Amino acid sequence: MDFELSNEQRDIQKAAREFAEGEFQEMAREYDRKEEFPRDLWKKACQLGFIGLFIKEEYGGQGLGILEHSMVMEEFWRVDPGCGNILLSVFGSEIIQLFGREEQKKKYLPPLPRGEAIMGTAITEPDAGSDITSIATRAKKDKDSYLVNGTKQFITNGSIADYLVVICVTNPEAESRLKRFSALIIETNRPGVEATKITGKLGIRASDTAELHFSEVRVPQENLIGTQEGQGFYQTMQLFNINRVIAASQGVGVAQGALDKAIKHVKQRKQFGQFIGAFQAVQFKIAEMATWVEAARALYYKAGWMIDHGKVDPKIISIAKYLAGEVGVKVANEALQLHGGYGYIADYDIERFYRDAKIVEIYEGTKEIEKNTIARELLGKL
Amino acid sequence: MDFELTDEQKAIKKAAREFAEGMFPEVAEECDLNETFPKALWKKACDLGFVGVFIDEAYGGPGLGLMENILIMEEFCRVDAGCASVVLTTLGAEFILLYGREEQKKKYLPGLTRGEAIMGMAITEPDAGSDVSSVSTVARRVNDRYVINGNKMFITNGSIADFLIILCVTNENEKVRSRRHSAILVETNRKGFEANQLKRKLGMRASDTAEIHFSDVEVPLENLIGEAEGEGFYQLMAVFNRSRVTVAMISVGVAQGGLEKAISYAKQRKQFGSPLGSFQGIQFKLADMASWIEASRALCYKAAWMVDHGKIDPKLISMAKWFAGEAAVKVIDEVVQIHGGYGYLGEYGIERLYRNAKLAEIVEGTKEIEKLIIARELLGRM
Numbered sequence: 001m002d003f004e005l006s007n008e009q010r011d012i013q014k015a016a017r018e019f020a021e022g023e024f025q026e027m028a029r030e031y032d033r034k035e036e037f038p039r040d041l042w043k044k045a046c047q048l049g050f051i052g053l054f055i056k057e058e059y060g061g062q063g064l065g066i067l068e069h070s071m072v073m074e075e076f077w078r079v080d081p082g083c084g085n086i087l088l089s090v091f092g093s094e095i096i097q098l099f100g101r102e103e104q105k106k107k108y109l110p111p112l113p114r115g116e117a118i119m120g121t122a123i124t125e126p127d128a129g130s131d132i133t134s135i136a137t138r139a140k141k142d143k144d145s146y147l148v149n150g151t152k153q154f155i156t157n158g159s160i161a162d163y164l165v166v167i168c169v170t171n172p173e174a175e176s177r178l179k180r181f182s183a184l185i186i187e188t189n190r191p192g193v194e195a196t197k198i199t200g201k202l203g204i205r206a207s208d209t210a211e212l213h214f215s216e217v218r219v220p221q222e223n224l225i226g227t228q229e230g231q232g233f234y235q236t237m238q239l240f241n242i243n244r245v246i247a248a249s250q251g252v253g254v255a256q257g258a259l260d261k262a263i264k265h266v267k268q269r270k271q272f273g274q275f276i277g278a279f280q281a282v283q284f285k286i287a288e289m290a291t292w293v294e295a296a297r298a299l300y301y302k303a304g305w306m307i308d309h310g311k312v313d314p315k316i317i318s319i320a321k322y323l324a325g326e327v328g329v330k331v332a333n334e335a336l337q338l339h340g341g342y343g344y345i346a347d348y349d350i351e352r353f354y355r356d357a358k359i360v361e362i363y364e365g366t367k368e369i370e371k372n373t374i375a376r377e378l379l380g381k382l
Numbered sequence: 383m384d385f386e387l388t389d390e391q392k393a394i395k396k397a398a399r400e401f402a403e404g405m406f407p408e409v410a411e412e413c414d415l416n417e418t419f420p421k422a423l424w425k426k427a428c429d430l431g432f433v434g435v436f437i438d439e440a441y442g443g444p445g446l447g448l449m450e451n452i453l454i455m456e457e458f459c460r461v462d463a464g465c466a467s468v469v470l471t472t473l474g475a476e477f478i479l480l481y482g483r484e485e486q487k488k489k490y491l492p493g494l495t496r497g498e499a500i501m502g503m504a505i506t507e508p509d510a511g512s513d514v515s516s517v518s519t520v521a522r523r524v525n526d527r528y529v530i531n532g533n534k535m536f537i538t539n540g541s542i543a544d545f546l547i548i549l550c551v552t553n554e555n556e557k558v559r560s561r562r563h564s565a566i567l568v569e570t571n572r573k574g575f576e577a578n579q580l581k582r583k584l585g586m587r588a589s590d591t592a593e594i595h596f597s598d599v600e601v602p603l604e605n606l607i608g609e610a611e612g613e614g615f616y617q618l619m620a621v622f623n624r625s626r627v628t629v630a631m632i633s634v635g636v637a638q639g640g641l642e643k644a645i646s647y648a649k650q651r652k653q654f655g656s657p658l659g660s661f662q663g664i665q666f667k668l669a670d671m672a673s674w675i676e677a678s679r680a681l682c683y684k685a686a687w688m689v690d691h692g693k694i695d696p697k698l699i700s701m702a703k704w705f706a707g708e709a710a711v712k713v714i715d716e717v718v719q720i721h722g723g724y725g726y727l728g729e730y731g732i733e734r735l736y737r738n739a740k741l742a743e744i745v746e747g748t749k750e751i752e753k754l755i756i757a758r759e760l761l762g763r764m
Contacts, residue, residue, distance in 0.1 A: 001391075001449070002384040003684045009383075067383070263760055278764040283757030290756055291681075291701040298680035302385045319673040374672055375665035378645055382660040 012053075012068055016075035019048060020084070028080035031206035032352055035199050037160050038206055042086040046115030050076075052090040055097060060110035065308035066242050070249035070300060077253025078260070081356035082206030084253065091156055092121030092165040095183060095239045099226045108163060108185060120157035122166040122186075122212055123236060125150065130369050132167075133177045133233065137214060139168035139184055146170070146184060146224075148192075148217040156363075158210025159197040163187045166214070167236055170229045181232030183225040192217035203355035241312050243364045244321040248300035251324030251360040255293045258328075258335035258353045262286065265339055282338065289331045296324040315377035322370035325360035332357040387453075394435075394450050398457035401430060402465070410462040413588035414734055417581055419542050420588055424468040428497030432458075434472040436624075437479065442492030447690035448624055452631035452682060459635025460642075463738040464588030466632065473538055474503030474547040476621045477565050481608040490545065490567065502539035503547040504568075504594055505618060507532065512751050514549075515559040515615060519596060521550035521566055523603070528552075528566060530574075530599040538745075540592025541577040545569045548596075549618060552611040563614035565607040574599040585737030623694050626746050630682045630703040633710035633742040637675045640710075640717035640735045644668060647721055664720060671713045678706035697759040700752035707742035707749055714739040 005013065023041055031038045045051050053069045055061020062068075069087070076084030090112045096104055111117035128134040137150025148168060155164070163185055170182040186193065194213040201209060225235065263286060266277035276282050299320035306313055332354045336343035343350045361367045387395065405423060413420050427433050435450045437443025451469070458466035472494045478486055493499030510516040519532025530550060537546070545567055552564040570577065577592040607617065645668060648659035658664045681702035688695050714735045718725035725732040743749045 001387060001683065001687050003687045005383065267761060267764070275764050277757075277761045280754070283761065284750070284753045286760055287700075287704075287753035287756035290697075290760055291705050294698065294701050295677035295681055295705060298684055299677055301383065302680060305383050305385050315672070316676065318669075319676045322669070323673050323677055368666075371666045371669035372662075374669035375659075378668050378672055379649060379659045379665065382649065382657050 009068060009071060012064075013071050013075060015048070016050060016072040017078070019045070019050065020076045020079035024076070024080040024083040028083055028206070028352070029346065029349070032082050033205075035201070035205040037157075037208045038083050038086060041083055042089055042118075043115045045086050046113060049113070051087060051115070052093060052109075052113040055090070055093060055109050055113055059097070059105050060113045062113075065304065066245055067301065067304035067308050070246050070304050073246055074249040074253035074256065074297075077250045078257040080206075080257075081250065081254050081353070081359075082204045084250070085156075085204055085207035088120075088156055088207065089118040091243070092119050092239065094242045095121065095165050095225060095235055096185070098238055099183070099231070099235050101227065103222075104185065104225065111162075117162040118157055118160050120155055120161040120164045121239065122152040122155045122158070122164045124152065124154050126153045130366055132236065133180075135167055135169060135181060137166065137168045138172075139166075139170050139182065139219070141170070141221075142218070144221050146219045146221065148184065148186065148214040148219055150214050152212040152214075154198070154363075155195075155210050155212050157208050158212050159195040160208045161188055164212075165225065167232050170232070174230060178233045179230040181236075182229045183232045183235050184219055185223040185225060186214070186217060186219055190217050190219065202358055203352070204359050238312075240365060241314060241317050242307060244317050244370070245300055245304045245307060247360050247364040248296065248303065248317075248320040248324035251321075251326075251328035251357070252293060252297045252300060254328045254353055254357045254360070255289070255296065255324075255331035258332040258350060258357070259286075259289050259293055261348075261350055261353070262289065262335035262338045265342075276338070285334050285338065289334050292323075292327040292331060296320070296327040300324055315374055318365075318370035318373040318377075321360075321364065322367045322374070325367050328357040328360050391450060391453055394446075395453045395457055397430070398432060398454040399460070401427070401432065402458045402461035406458070406461040406465040410465050410588070411728075411731065411734070414464050415587075417579075417583070417587045419539075419590045420465055420468060421542075423465060424471060424500075425497045427468045428495060431495075433469055433497070434475060434491075434495040437472070437475060437491055437495055441479075441487050442495045447686070448627055449683070449686040449690050452628055452686050455628055455631045456635040456638065456679075459632045460639035462588075462639075462734075463632055463636050463741075464586050464734075466635070467538075467586065467589035470538060470589065471500040473625065474501055474621065476624050477503065477547045477607050477617055478567070480620055481565070481613070481617050483604075483609070485604075486567065486607070493544070499544040500539055500542050501545050501547070502537055502543040503549075503621070504534040504537045504540065505549045506534065506536050508535045512748055514618065515562070517549050517551065517563060519548065519550045520554070521548075521552050521564065523552070524600075526603055527600045528603060528605070530566070530568065530596040530601065532596050534594040534596075536580070537577075537592050537594050539590050540594050541579040542590045543570055546594075547607060549614050552614075556612060560615040561612040563618075564611045565614040565617050566601060567605045567607060568596075568599060568601050572599050572601060584740060585734070586741050619696075620694075622747060623696055623699050624689060626699050626703045626752075627682060627685045627689060629742050629746045630678070630685070630699075630706040633706035633739070634675060634678050634682055636735060636739050636742075637671070637678070637706075637710040637713040640714045640732075640739075641668070641671050641675060643732065643735075644671070644717045644720045658720065667716050667720065671716055674709035674713060678702070678709045681705055697756050700747075700755040703742070703747065704749035704752035710739045710742060
């Protein structure tokens with residue numbers, strides 16, 4: 001066992017913290033208000049090498065692990081979750097790196113860390129959320145291409161992406177529901193792709209979210225990820241194993257950021273003639289918040305480390321994601337509470353953290369789905 | 383980073399599990415009922431090398447770490463926390479190991495691992511619980527001896543120990559309260575020493591607890607732990623940094639054992655035509671329980687690893703202790719709940735878990751004290 005970060009990991013963490021503190025703070029409020037993706041920030045982050053750390057060197061990345069990527073995510077989210085999601089401009093590249101053919105990796109991966117392309121993954125549909133196997137977007141074989149029709153909902157980077165990994169039905173006749181799907185790469189400039197940006201989200205408003213319509217979108221057969229159809233569901237599960245750890249790091253980041261603000265506030269704010277941090281009730285809150293954060297961090301470190309060492313454990317991953325999401329929401333709530341009325345107005349940023357935190361309990365599998373996964377691992381099929 | 387146990391640690395854990403599963407069940411209920419310490423079991427545990435694994439080889443131990451000690455503790459408590467008190471016969475040995483003089487180490491430590499002696503530490507008094515520095519048992523210097531007078535309360539192993547480390551006031555006039563105390567080793571066969579076993583504890587009834595009276599108990603000056611008087615409080619804090627991790631692990635073990643019982647019951651018990659475990663209401667409970675345990679374990683392992691690597695972090699230790707304690711109480715509450723009426727009856731051993739779990743939130747620093755420590759580390763003195 002060894003619970004210490006390596007020097008390289010520490011350097012990455014420090015660099016990420018400095019970048020976020022230097023660049024995010026000023027614009028966070030503005031991008032939240034405008035609901036706009038911070039393109040300049042994303043470019044800078046690419047230049048500094050923060051984007052796509054886990055992409056192999058031969059495809060233009062740094063060849064590091066999911067753990068390092070998650071650690072950068074934590075530091076970014078600690079300063080601002082919305083801006084922090086510039087790291088999601090590689091969302092779905094995991095699926096290409098894991099299952100894509102060599103020419104797909106060469107074509108689609110290198111532009112991501114260079115800041116020349118943004119991607120996303122389109123899984124959810126209006127009527128297919130947690131129940132992924134009810135996805136209905138259809139990719140029908142037509143000679144040497146697919147014709148794609150359907151609607152995707154809540155797609156991160158949907159209106160800014162250059163290409164998307166889209167989960168579609170390719171084999172509706174397959175007996176097992178799990179074998180009916182395939183993952184296709186769809187460039188967003190293809191005729192028939194229409195993205196409508198969703199505004200008015202509760203939080204992470206600097207992160208782009210869109211509804212997508214595919215109407216007779218023609219995609220060459222070579223855009224199928226992997227070499228055979230029917231693998232989409234399993235590929236998605238692998239993607240989730242990775243992205244749930246990353247989401248867990250987001251929960252830890254938003255919680256740590258909220259805790260930082262709370263500590264600063266209770267050391268400055270005086271009531272009844274003393275700093276509110278001198279009251280035991282406040283001290284207990286702070287102690288509990290810090291403990292939850294520490295526990296959640298320990299779990300995502302472990303889950304990430306295990307993935308990077310080829311020991312993928314969906315139970316640990318789900319535990320990390322579920323607890324980190326809940327910790328983010330609880331800590332942001334307590335941090336706002338400690339700020340009192342000031343916490344309730346935008347000037348103090350904590351209200352934004354309060355709004356931002358909630359998403360981790362919902363995306364990449366709701367916490368209810370995480371619990372299903374954990375229970376299934378504990379009980380087996382009943 | 384490395385989240386895997388070494389092969390040696392895995393082997394220790396496995397051996398501890400086999401020993402506990404083989405030996406504890408036949409005596410657990412009886413020891414709980416009769417409130418007796420399982421002496422024969424303790425002897426066997428000593429023979430097999432489970433007791434005092436953190437004691438250096440020079441003093442009769444295997445020279446392992448706190449980590450190995452808590453791995454044994456976890457496995458023992460998984461089967462029965464009361465019986466696991468056989469490992470607590472070295473309670474306070476850290477005083478001697480860390481601060482004792484060479485001749486003290488040679489004299490008192492080897493007997494512990496050989497199964498020839500039991501020890502304990504006597505800190506708490508009727509009026510000095512969390513407020514340790516109000517300990518008032520006095521050790522007065524008279525020529526070449528200390529003469530000790532006072533009362534100690536809730537002392538683990540108090541009525542079965544061969545010797546105890548007593549926290550006493552030696553420097554009454556010292557201005558700083560935390561410099562008034564010293565740790566003195568007292569053999570329990572000395573004149574004026576009286577211990578009364580405390581009966582009808584809520585749980586952990588196989589573990590001995592006593593009230594102790596010192597009435598003009600004389601011990602030689604050489605029984606002072608360390609070189610100088612007035613160090614007792616600081617020595618105690620260092621001992622707590624270790625014993626708190628051990629106690630935290632009692633919680634993890636109890637909770638893990640309970641979870642396993644709940645899982646197996648949920649798979650067997652049928653209601654409404656299907657196993658309890660097929661109901662999502664039960665699945666979510668189990669997922670929550672497993673998550674809290676995993677988080678507790680991660681904190682405990684990290685805290686222990688850090689102690690073993692000379693990086694003692696009282697904040698992390700306190701986090702591990704209160705979080706694991708609370709998690710165990712919550713988990714066992716759900717274990718009883720899932721067992722329904724059967725969980726409420728003594729016959730099934732579940733109600734004993736419910737009673738045993740509570741201890742860790744109180745002993746070795748209440749969870750409230752842990753939170754104060756965490757808050758002080760985060761906020762500084764306010």
